[in-house]
Amino acid sequence: MSQQSEMHLFAPGHSGCPGCAPSTVLIHVVDTLGKDIIVVNATGCMEITSSQYPHSAWRVPYIHSLFENAPAVASGISAALKAKGNHHTKVVVIAGDGSTYDIAFGSLSGMLERGDDVIYCCYDNELYANTGVQKSGATPIGAATTTSQAGKVHHGKEKERKPIVEIAAAHNIPYAASASIAFVADFQAKLKKAAQISGSKFITVNAPCALGAGFDGSISMKVARLAVQSRMWFLFEYENGFFKLNFNPKVAKPVAEYMQLQKRFRHLTPEEIEKIQKLCDHHYIEMLERQKASDAKKIVFDAVTQPPSTPPASPSAPAAPKT
Amino acid sequence: MIKTTNGATALAETAKNCEPEVVAGYPITPTTHVVEEMNRYYANGETKSFIAVESEFSALSALIGGAAAGARTFTATGSQGLLLMHEVLFCSSGMRLPIVMVVGNRSVSAPLSIWNDEQDSVSQRDTGWIQLYAKNNQEASDALIQAYFIAEKTFIPVMVCVDGHFLTHTTEQVDIPSKDEIKRFLPPFKPMVTLDPDQPLSMGVYAAPAYYQEFRMDLHSDLEKSAAVISDAGKRFGQVFGRSYGLVEEYHVKDAKEVLVGLGSAMENVKAAVDEMRKQGKKVGALHVRVLRPFPREELRRILSGKHVGVIDRALSPGAQPPLFTEIVEALQGTSSTVSSFFGALGGRTLKIQESKQLFEKMSKGKALKEWITVTVEKNEAEIETC
Ligand SMILES: Cc1ncc(C[n+]2csc(CCOP(=O)(O)OP(=O)(O)O)c2C)c(N)n1
Ligand code: SF4
Ligand SMILES: [Mg+2]
Numbered sequence: 001m002s003q004q005s006e007m008h009l010f011a012p013g014h015s016g017c018p019g020c021a022p023s024t025v026l027i028h029v030v031d032t033l034g035k036d037i038i039v040v041n042a043t044g045c046m047e048i049t050s051s052q053y054p055h056s057a058w059r060v061p062y063i064h065s066l067f068e069n070a071p072a073v074a075s076g077i078s079a080a081l082k083a084k085g086n087h088h089t090k091v092v093v094i095a096g097d098g099s100t101y102d103i104a105f106g107s108l109s110g111m112l113e114r115g116d117d118v119i120y121c122c123y124d125n126e127l128y129a130n131t132g133v134q135k136s137g138a139t140p141i142g143a144a145t146t147t148s149q150a151g152k153v154h155h156g157k158e159k160e161r162k163p164i165v166e167i168a169a170a171h172n173i174p175y176a177a178s179a180s181i182a183f184v185a186d187f188q189a190k191l192k193k194a195a196q197i198s199g200s201k202f203i204t205v206n207a208p209c210a211l212g213a214g215f216d217g218s219i220s221m222k223v224a225r226l227a228v229q230s231r232m233w234f235l236f237e238y239e240n241g242f243f244k245l246n247f248n249p250k251v252a253k254p255v256a257e258y259m260q261l262q263k264r265f266r267h268l269t270p271e272e273i274e275k276i277q278k279l280c281d282h283h284y285i286e287m288l289e290r291q292k293a294s295d296a297k298k299i300v301f302d303a304v305t306q307p308p309s310t311p312p313a314s315p316s317a318p319a320a321p322k323t
Numbered sequence: 324m325i326k327t328t329n330g331a332t333a334l335a336e337t338a339k340n341c342e343p344e345v346v347a348g349y350p351i352t353p354t355t356h357v358v359e360e361m362n363r364y365y366a367n368g369e370t371k372s373f374i375a376v377e378s379e380f381s382a383l384s385a386l387i388g389g390a391a392a393g394a395r396t397f398t399a400t401g402s403q404g405l406l407l408m409h410e411v412l413f414c415s416s417g418m419r420l421p422i423v424m425v426v427g428n429r430s431v432s433a434p435l436s437i438w439n440d441e442q443d444s445v446s447q448r449d450t451g452w453i454q455l456y457a458k459n460n461q462e463a464s465d466a467l468i469q470a471y472f473i474a475e476k477t478f479i480p481v482m483v484c485v486d487g488h489f490l491t492h493t494t495e496q497v498d499i500p501s502k503d504e505i506k507r508f509l510p511p512f513k514p515m516v517t518l519d520p521d522q523p524l525s526m527g528v529y530a531a532p533a534y535y536q537e538f539r540m541d542l543h544s545d546l547e548k549s550a551a552v553i554s555d556a557g558k559r560f561g562q563v564f565g566r567s568y569g570l571v572e573e574y575h576v577k578d579a580k581e582v583l584v585g586l587g588s589a590m591e592n593v594k595a596a597v598d599e600m601r602k603q604g605k606k607v608g609a610l611h612v613r614v615l616r617p618f619p620r621e622e623l624r625r626i627l628s629g630k631h632v633g634v635i636d637r638a639l640s641p642g643a644q645p646p647l648f649t650e651i652v653e654a655l656q657g658t659s660s661t662v663s664s665f666f667g668a669l670g671g672r673t674l675k676i677q678e679s680k681q682l683f684e685k686m687s688k689g690k691a692l693k694e695w696i697t698v699t700v701e702k703n704e705a706e707i708e709t710c
Binding site: 067149150 | 350363367377
């Protein structure tokens with residue numbers, strides 16, 4: 001074991017596939033957030049590959065319970081820490097997109113609505129990897145999985161993925177963000193920001209599954225980068241209700257370039273790819289509009305909430321009336 | 324048509340040939356493959372629907388909707404998925420909806436295990452569903468066709484329980500009847516009531532204390548009466564396809580002194596053990612409880628009276644006696660039988676021929692035993708599992 005790997009809080013020797021991007025997510029999450037955390041993991045590839053008895057790859061406290069309840073388990077831990085007067089240990093959920101978008105969606109929504117003090121990190125490989133590649137609510141339109149097969153009549157997933165970050169943000173939580181494993185500095189900055197904020201924080205990080213999407217593990221980061229460069233995936237955040245697009249190159253790569261690397265899109269006709277290209281363009285315009293609207297809102301917000309620049313006439317402000 | 328295929332694929336094809344109109348599916352080992360196959364049929368236009376739900380809770384709930392709207396329905400699950408359906412199981416039987424489901428039996432969390440035992444479905448025995456168990460994939464496929472017949476006659480939902488991996492992932496020859504052949508046995512589904520604007524009615528109403536118990540009494544007595552329909556289905560099936568079924572399957576039981584009784588695929592090994600021991604002149608037998616609900620109490624009492632009965636439970640009731648054992652003891656009350664309890668073979672361990680023979684040997688001493696089946700398996704630590 002190299003010295004460097006010994007320093008990671010997620011140990012090497014887990015049984016993830018070669019080039020597994022989600023495994024890299026785990027390393028960044030625990031290394032960025034440090035030792036004073038408790039990890040709550042949902043059933044999925046990252047649980048199976050990291051915690052087979054009598055081994056564990058985790059060098060921080062770790063709990064796995066079920067596929068559909070990680071947010072509620074995290075709420076319980078957070079409440080227990082509070083009850084015991086522990087105000088420093090951070091509770092971190094690490095769950096797949098199947099858990100996050102689908103089966104634990106209600107549990108997640110409850111946690112976000114309560115505003116429990118938890119950092120929720122979804123490693124978003126856009127499918128159920130662990131059960132052998134089925135669609136999730138995160139699977140992009142067009143992609144073939146074993147439950148959105150490309151057949152004679154139906155041609156891969158027929159609907160777009162859920163806008164999960166927007167949904168999380170709609171719970172009025174202080175922080176919700178979309179990241180990518182290919183943009184590590186951005187991802188780390190988002191984790192650090194989340195760690196500074198109290199309440200519920202939500203980050204989903206795109207991390208493609210080589211096995212599930214059908215590409216060689218050696219190009220996982222390339223595929224992840226192309227997702228962002230082709231506007232199939234956006235990097236953005238909502239902080240206290242304000243939107244920020246974190247990556248905005250003026251020229252995008254064609255989605256076809258991203259798709260052609262992956263078997264899951266092989267069945268698509270040029271017309272179908274063109275349709276998806278249009279959707280991506282459309283979403284990009286939405287992002288720009290959102291940025292504009294948020295900037296305008298910020299100007300009004302600052303005007304309304306910032307203290308007047310001239311100091312008050314009297315040095316002692318009048319006491320607030322007692323009610 | 325006779326096909327060489329694994330259990331999951333055989334069950335999916337059988338289900339498709341029963342022509343369900345509403346299919347919902349959610350992946351979980353060991354029935355993921357059933358769900359995937361159903362999606363393949365759908366993608367190719369061979370079935371009418373596939374609802375890719377976001378949980379098993381929604382899978383069964385979608386079938387409540389489908390069946391209430393008058394459709395034949397299908398899904399498959401097991402383990403955590405079946406446990407997540409627990410509330411919906413009670414609701415669907417209480418509403419008398421003839422839903423049919425395949426259960427790929429798998430152990431339950433915690434600790435997480437994707438391997439086989441029967442804790443998941445045995446734990447659902449009080450949900451008001453009919454439960455059929457299969458020893459092999461031919462029986463499983465046949466049971467699925469009969470399940471529709473039974474459900475649609477009794478308006479009680481049916482689960483067909485097949486051992487995960489040992490059956491779902493094992494390749495065998497299975498004679499899978501075609502759609503047309505199935506039609507010779509299974510009449511079209513005629514719902515008693517449906518959600519129909521021309522005849523509006525309310526389903527899933529609540530019942531105050533003056534009414535509630537009567538609903539439950541009806542369900543209870545109809546489940547008991549369903550035994551006759553199940554027997555009839557097994558006989559008719561034999562007339563059409565040449566393979567008949569009863570509530571239980573006896574194997575050299577008549578003159579046996581010791582009889583091992585249990586559910587599912589392990590009973591194939593017990594039967595093989597019986598063959599070997601019979602060759603040595605030992606009077607042993609096997610009995611497969613094909614129908615766990617309704618519990619075939621009278622048959623068991625008639626067949627097993629006076630014998631030394633060894634009950635195999637691959638499911639526990641922690642802190643109490645194992646479930647099947649308890650029920651068989653009750654069934655044999657007042658007879659001169661001796662009843663032994665063997666429980667365990669959990670989480671991927673099963674009873675092999677050798678161990679079955681050992682159980683018979685132990686029973687031959689005559690004393691009632693209560694002990695764990697502790698089959699050891701090789702440690703396989705480097706394996707990635709799909710759950
Ligand atoms: C109630 C329940 N249903 C189904 C499963 C089977 N199951 C385990 S992991 C998984 C998919 C996980 O998908 P995701 O959350 O995206 O994680 P990934 O495998 O992609 O890492 C499924 C369906 C389960 N464990 N529990
Ligand atoms: S299947 Fe995908 S997510 Fe799972 S370990 Fe392999 S690459 Fe990683
Ligand atoms: Mg996933």
